[in-house]
Amino acid sequence: MIECKTSKAISGMGHSMKRKEDGRFLHGQGNYVDDIKLPDMLYMDIVRSPYAYAKIKNIDSTAALAIPGVLAVITGKDLEQYNLHWMPTLMSDTQMVLPTDTVMYQAQEVCAVIATSRYAARDGREAVKVSYEVMKPVIDPYKAMDASAPVLRTDKEGKKDNHIWHWEAGQKERTEKIFAEAEVVVKEQMHIPRIHVSSIETCGCVADYHKVNNQLNMYMTTQAPHAIRTVIALVAGHVGLTEEKIRVISPDIGGGFGGKVPVYPGYVIAIAASFLIGQPVKWIEDRSENLQADSFARDYHITAEMAGTKDGKILATRFKILADHGYTDASANPSKFPTGMFSIGTGSYDYDTSFMECDAVYTNKPPGGVAYRCSFRVTEAVHAIERITDRFSLEIGKDPADVRMQNFIKKEDFPWKSPMGWEYDSGDYHAGLKLAMDTVDYWGLRKKQAEMRKEGKLMGIGISTFTEIVGAGPSKDFDILGIKMFDSAEIRVHPTGKAIARFGTKSQGQGHETTYAQIIAEVLGIPAENIQVEEGDTDTAPYGLGTYASRSTPTAGAAAAVAARKLKDKARKIAAYLLEVSEEDLEWEPGKFFVKGAPEKVKTIQEIVFASYTNFPQGMEAGFEATHYYDPPNLTFPSGAYICVVEVDKETGAIDVKRFVAIDDCGNIINPMIVQGQVHGGLTQGIAPAMYEELIYDEDGNILNGTLMDYLVPTAVESPSWETGHTVTPSPHHPIGAKGVGESPTVGAPPAIANAIVDALSPYGITHMEIPITPFKVWKALKEKGVV
Amino acid sequence: MTKHIKITVNGTEHELDVEPRLLLVHLIRENLAMTGTHIGCDTTSCGACTILMDGKSVKSCTILAVQANGKNLTTIEGVSAENEYNHLQEGFKENHGLHCGFCTPGMILRATELLENNPDPTEEEIRWGISGNLCRCTGYNNIVKAIKYASAKNRGIEPASTEPEFV
Ligand code: FES
Numbered sequence: 001m002i003e004c005k006t007s008k009a010i011s012g013m014g015h016s017m018k019r020k021e022d023g024r025f026l027h028g029q030g031n032y033v034d035d036i037k038l039p040d041m042l043y044m045d046i047v048r049s050p051y052a053y054a055k056i057k058n059i060d061s062t063a064a065l066a067i068p069g070v071l072a073v074i075t076g077k078d079l080e081q082y083n084l085h086w087m088p089t090l091m092s093d094t095q096m097v098l099p100t101d102t103v104m105y106q107a108q109e110v111c112a113v114i115a116t117s118r119y120a121a122r123d124g125r126e127a128v129k130v131s132y133e134v135m136k137p138v139i140d141p142y143k144a145m146d147a148s149a150p151v152l153r154t155d156k157e158g159k160k161d162n163h164i165w166h167w168e169a170g171q172k173e174r175t176e177k178i179f180a181e182a183e184v185v186v187k188e189q190m191h192i193p194r195i196h197v198s199s200i201e202t203c204g205c206v207a208d209y210h211k212v213n214n215q216l217n218m219y220m221t222t223q224a225p226h227a228i229r230t231v232i233a234l235v236a237g238h239v240g241l242t243e244e245k246i247r248v249i250s251p252d253i254g255g256g257f258g259g260k261v262p263v264y265p266g267y268v269i270a271i272a273a274s275f276l277i278g279q280p281v282k283w284i285e286d287r288s289e290n291l292q293a294d295s296f297a298r299d300y301h302i303t304a305e306m307a308g309t310k311d312g313k314i315l316a317t318r319f320k321i322l323a324d325h326g327y328t329d330a331s332a333n334p335s336k337f338p339t340g341m342f343s344i345g346t347g348s349y350d351y352d353t354s355f356m357e358c359d360a361v362y363t364n365k366p367p368g369g370v371a372y373r374c375s376f377r378v379t380e381a382v383h384a385i386e387r388i389t390d391r392f393s394l395e396i397g398k399d400p401a402d403v404r405m406q407n408f409i410k411k412e413d414f415p416w417k418s419p420m421g422w423e424y425d426s427g428d429y430h431a432g433l434k435l436a437m438d439t440v441d442y443w444g445l446r447k448k449q450a451e452m453r454k455e456g457k458l459m460g461i462g463i464s465t466f467t468e469i470v471g472a473g474p475s476k477d478f479d480i481l482g483i484k485m486f487d488s489a490e491i492r493v494h495p496t497g498k499a500i501a502r503f504g505t506k507s508q509g510q511g512h513e514t515t516y517a518q519i520i521a522e523v524l525g526i527p528a529e530n531i532q533v534e535e536g537d538t539d540t541a542p543y544g545l546g547t548y549a550s551r552s553t554p555t556a557g558a559a560a561a562v563a564a565r566k567l568k569d570k571a572r573k574i575a576a577y578l579l580e581v582s583e584e585d586l587e588w589e590p591g592k593f594f595v596k597g598a599p600e601k602v603k604t605i606q607e608i609v610f611a612s613y614t615n616f617p618q619g620m621e622a623g624f625e626a627t628h629y630y631d632p633p634n635l636t637f638p639s640g641a642y643i644c645v646v647e648v649d650k651e652t653g654a655i656d657v658k659r660f661v662a663i664d665d666c667g668n669i670i671n672p673m674i675v676q677g678q679v680h681g682g683l684t685q686g687i688a689p690a691m692y693e694e695l696i697y698d699e700d701g702n703i704l705n706g707t708l709m710d711y712l713v714p715t716a717v718e719s720p721s722w723e724t725g726h727t728v729t730p731s732p733h734h735p736i737g738a739k740g741v742g743e744s745p746t747v748g749a750p751p752a753i754a755n756a757i758v759d760a761l762s763p764y765g766i767t768h769m770e771i772p773i774t775p776f777k778v779w780k781a782l783k784e785k786g787v788v
Numbered sequence: 789m790t791k792h793i794k795i796t797v798n799g800t801e802h803e804l805d806v807e808p809r810l811l812l813v814h815l816i817r818e819n820l821a822m823t824g825t826h827i828g829c830d831t832t833s834c835g836a837c838t839i840l841m842d843g844k845s846v847k848s849c850t851i852l853a854v855q856a857n858g859k860n861l862t863t864i865e866g867v868s869a870e871n872e873y874n875h876l877q878e879g880f881k882e883n884h885g886l887h888c889g890f891c892t893p894g895m896i897l898r899a900t901e902l903l904e905n906n907p908d909p910t911e912e913e914i915r916w917g918i919s920g921n922l923c924r925c926t927g928y929n930n931i932v933k934a935i936k937y938a939s940a941k942n943r944g945i946e947p948a949s950t951e952p953e954f955v
């Protein structure tokens with residue numbers, strides 16, 4: 001049970017308060033971007049390239065323009081006149097808005113049709129004739145690194161190869177020495193496949209430019225409205241759209257998971273169209289466009305190695321990565337971290353030597369490298385360390401649970417400095433794994449497994465004990481395009497004691513309207529029910545960097561607590577004034593101040609707030625409002641211990657997930673119901689890449705599964721019945737001891753599943769399987785070993 | 789060229805002239821301005837557009853408006869009054885069966901027919917029953933719980949606890 005300091009009526013932290021936002025969604029009254037309809041609104045549809053690499057010889061829009069309702073066809077050449085045909089990516093690379101001569105990946109935007117209706121726009125799209133001169137694309141990232149490979153980014157002056165950047169960190173020489181001398185060295189090659197967040201709502205916008213007052217209202221599916229406003233100003237400032245003239249509104253969002261962080265060409269074209277025509281322009285991509293052209297996630301090829309002793313001590317790790325970014329580096333990492341937080345990859349284990357390096361490369365595939373419900377490449381890192389730890393256990397013939405217990409950082413050793421320089425704030429890894437093992441009856445399962453193996457049946461148990469790194473981030477290291485990664489809260493309490501609170505983040509389903517209210521309720525004792533939370537409108541909310549990478553609770557949640565504490569200090573002063581005592585004579589109980597030893601002398605928070613407008617001490621500022629911009633002193637480090645149990649059918653390769661137990665530690669819990677819900681959802685997005693999802697390209701750069709017919713998003717049938725639990729190790733530096741949780745399960749689940757399947761197959765000499773692990777791959781592996 | 793059709797949506801009759809190719813989901817969302825029915829794909833895969841047509845759950849993105857001529861439709865706007873919750877709506881709220889809410893209307897309409905045909909479904913029957921509806925946020929555990937909750941309430945039985953269960 002989670003302890004609550006407040007009553008249910010107040011519903012501060014720890015209460016499973018039912019969500020305040022649910023009413024409108026349950027009655028079909030949500031307001032998603034495609035629900036917005038403005039007077040004289042036009043519709044945009046986008047012509048896309050069928051080829052991965054081609055020169056555009058001609059764009060003929062005559063037939064399209066002859067269609068009733070089609071008003072314009074906008075090409076790269078049109079945008080070029082305004083110097084709007086290129087834009088920066090969040091990683092300071094460059095990206096075409098619309099091409100003037102060459103297309104670099106299949107489904108790239110070629111031109112846009114503007115029409116008076118959705119159907120006319122689609123008719124226009126079909127009628128535009130584009131002729132291409134097709135070129136041989138570079139698809140394989142290893143081949144792209146060849147000296148003989150054609151240089152793709154000829155737009156970059158002097159570019160002589162397809163290499164984007166090199167990154168390395170850690171103790172190179174010491175690592176090499178340990179590897180050279182170690183008793184045991186294991187190595188596996190792993191591909192973390194290219195996948196897609198595929199939120200059920202696709203991306204889109206309504207760009208609404210008003211010529212008369214030079215004002216742009218931009219309704220769009222964005223997880224980071226303020227940052228986007230700044231980016232728009234950077235891209236379009238030279239045509240007069242300066243930042244004070246731009247209002248970005250992020251309405252209800254139908255799932256984001258990282259895919260709604262970047263600026264896609266469609267948004268910019270819609271703005272340009274509205275700017276040129278002077279009417280609102282709606283652009284809503286369809287699912288195939290979403291899967292084929294919007295930012296992908298992952299696509300890391302990792303060589304993972306571990307060195308250790310025969311009795312199980314981990315001594316060092318080494319990771320070498322090739323990162324396929326497609327046509328441009330359009331990731332959304334903090335500027336100083338081209339591989340995101342990959343360097344968390346030394347994991348939950350106590351050793352002091354590691355070396356990691358990464359080379360990023362251009363290919364003729366869609367650009368990206370955003371997260372998929374994951375904090376900046378942590379999933380890739382966790383897969384590498386958790387898989388290689390199992391490989392090491394297998395090599396030395398020791399149970400993977402024992403190896404983990406032997407190597408875990410001890411609870412008393414926190415804060416703990418990792419070999420990559422991170423300071424892990426807190427954790428109790430032994431307790432988490434023990435709870436998970438007790439829950440599944442781990443040693444009982446191992447016995448059962450031995451018996452089943454005797455009968456020739458394949459059963460596997462897989463563990464993943466991960467450390468996450470979230471809450472970017474401290475301003476000394478973390479920025480996006482130079483903007484420091486703080487976040488903000490502004491609380492206004494009205495005279496009658498009810499409040500509105502606004503934030504720089506933006507919920508996409510995480511339940512901020514409820515949890516932020518609970519944080520403020522915890523501090524001020526105003527019922528969460530009476531605190532209205534608002535996000536997503538840059539004209540009203542304070543500046544913040546948005547919601548992704550599990551950063552909302554660590555940053556904006558902290559800002560809410562600190563702002564509320566400022567108000568509580570003020571409340572104490574007013575209470576002292578009203579009760580005619582000194583501040584030190586007052587005691588606090590959630591929702592009221594009373595005089596020590598005289599509990600009948602009391603002022604409720606509502607009375608105090610009312611007095612702040614009606615009867616406050618001379619010299620004090622009137623009203624009851626506070627704002628805080630929170631710059632976190634450190635990141636937070638949630639952790640988890642996951643155990644997966646599978647049975648594999650030898651004949652068909654079919655994998656049956658029998659049980660999955662997830663023990664999470666996200667520090668203090670604000671709303672257990674919402675935390676559990678986040679874990680369930682993240683686990684399903686963890687089984688997805690482990691067993692089902694991968695964007696597949698052929699050698700000509702054609703996507704082979706670019707629709708939801710063949711890109712396998714798990715349904716309720718594929719998704720197991722998840723079992724969840726938690727340990728609570730508060731973050732010592734976070735104002736309410738919370739850490740963030742939305743992404744832990746997506747990060748932690750894939751290696752647990754992969755480890756379970758490999759464990760099932762290990763009696764036949766199988767040491768590794770590439771995700772997604774499909775029945776076909778299993779069957780093939782067993783066939784190669786002569787088992788079937 | 790347009791065709792004249794007559795349809796009943798949530799008890800109200802509408803007569804409209806529509807293009808023969810107009811999709812039912814667009815008729816509902818744009819011509820009738822009821823935006824609770826959503827669009828999540830272009831291949832009949834996600835179920836966000838699910839409504840009831842003469843009591844049967846259908847994906848309105850794959851039906852032409854003209855095919856709905858003379859039919860009786862129910863959308864999310866029609867399952868309860870705005871200030872009320874039917875058992876499924878209540879079940880979803882009480883059990884945290886929604887996050888972003890985008891799949892929710894379709895899930896509720898699909899579950900409506902499911903419970904109509906099978907008032908007391910097992911977990912497995914529920915999972916198969918909603919397998920035409922994708923949810924990217926919830927991981928389905930709580931959607932299953934929500935439908936069980938409504939099933940119990942429909943049958944006059946006390947539903948299971950809505951507190952989250954932790955191991
Ligand atoms: S919109 Fe996806 S099934 Fe209808």
Ligand code: FES
Pocket residue numbers: 200254255509885886887888889890891892922923924925926
């Ligand atoms: S709640 Fe977001 S898709 Fe289901």
